[in-house]
Amino acid sequence: xxxxxxxxxxxxxxxxxxxxxxxxxxxxxxxxxxxxxxxxxxxxxxxxxxxxxxxxxxxxxxxxxxxxxxxxxxxxxxxxxxxxxxxxxxxxxxxxxxxxxxxxxxxxxxxxxxxxxxxxxxxxxxxx
Amino acid sequence: xxxxxxxxxxxxxxxxxxxxxxxxxxxxxxxxxxxxxxxxxxxxxxxxxxxxxxxxxxxxxxxxxxxxxxxxxxxxxxxxxxxxxxxxxxxxxxxxxxxxxxxxxxxxxxxxxxxxxxxxxxxxxxxxxxxxxxxxxxxxxxxxxxxxxxxxxxxxxxxxxxxxxxxxxxxxxxxxxxxxxxxxxxxxxxxxxxxxxxxxxxxxxxxxxxxxxxxxxxxxxxxxxxxxxxxxxxxxxxxxxxx
Numbered sequence: 351x352x353x354x355x356x357x358x359x360x361x362x363x364x365x366x367x368x369x370x371x372x373x374x375x376x377x378x379x380x381x382x383x384x385x386x387x388x389x390x391x392x393x394x395x396x397x398x399x400x401x402x403x404x405x406x407x408x409x410x411x412x413x414x415x416x417x418x419x420x421x422x423x424x425x426x427x428x429x430x431x432x433x434x435x436x437x438x439x440x441x442x443x444x445x446x447x448x449x450x451x452x453x454x455x456x457x458x459x460x461x462x463x464x465x466x467x468x469x470x471x472x473x474x475x476x477x478x
Numbered sequence: 479x480x481x482x483x484x485x486x487x488x489x490x491x492x493x494x495x496x497x498x499x500x501x502x503x504x505x506x507x508x509x510x511x512x513x514x515x516x517x518x519x520x521x522x523x524x525x526x527x528x529x530x531x532x533x534x535x536x537x538x539x540x541x542x543x544x545x546x547x548x549x550x551x552x553x554x555x556x557x558x559x560x561x562x563x564x565x566x567x568x569x570x571x572x573x574x575x576x577x578x579x580x581x582x583x584x585x586x587x588x589x590x591x592x593x594x595x596x597x598x599x600x601x602x603x604x605x606x607x608x609x610x611x612x613x614x615x616x617x618x619x620x621x622x623x624x625x626x627x628x629x630x631x632x633x634x635x636x637x638x639x640x641x642x643x644x645x646x647x648x649x650x651x652x653x654x655x656x657x658x659x660x661x662x663x664x665x666x667x668x669x670x671x672x673x674x675x676x677x678x679x680x681x682x683x684x685x686x687x688x689x690x691x692x693x694x695x696x697x698x699x700x701x702x703x704x705x706x707x708x709x710x711x712x713x714x715x716x717x718x719x720x721x
Contacts, residue, residue: 434661456582
């Protein structure tokens, strides 16, 4: 059964790149464009991994992560931050909230796959 | 364990690239506001590229180094102001972030070139702007021809230029490129004590080649080339704003 991964980023470009990275794998990718949508999709789809941006309109990634960790049903989902921000305050605050990993943009698709592969068991799709 | 030690541990754990020391040191000194010229000059003298750029900025009419009337970093700082040096220093991490973004996302080696040797942009082009506000106020401007923007966007998304006809898609990719380079740069400013927030990027087609520079702000102008692609980056900043 395909692994459900949720990509939360306001940039369509990043969501497309994330989608491209996981295309060879047996993954069902869900998307959200901000933290508020991300929480709703996470509650509905119960993904096995969340890839989360920080700076987004409506609700930013730090607020979404805080709310996620307060929710008994969702707090166990591993989160990888995917953001251009690596400032000390941001990183310390995010690490304190609890994330599995942190990837700074720009990133190579194989870096994302490597970090995701440490959280979930990625399987290549069988050749067509 | 202090936050600083914890941050270093986390940076190692997550595999962050090391920050550029001279830019960080200089930004920290300027952020203090009470640093003297000698202290700042010492940092700049250790960074040959920054020293060259500062002297070039202090001798705007000189065709070459032999014509420089301002020859030392100290004199350049007195002539152009410490804020100018910081804007130049801020240009370095910005340039590195752009070069890294091209290497990582496009597998292209972007090189910094002399702006005067670049083929100037003429007429309509793509302009991306992103502002930052807080203890430092300024903007980053990214300009390129529409054709180059289409090629860059197509390569990042793994498409051919012919498949990339939707201008809104091109704008989204260029906006994200701008976000990535400025996000790294903003992190450097915040770490140096110049806390600021980024505004959402604005990307549009325009014929206007003017970069507005607010009173009291410094301006750093850079140009880059990768094959036929040319990019122009301007950064304006005033580091001594109150939030």
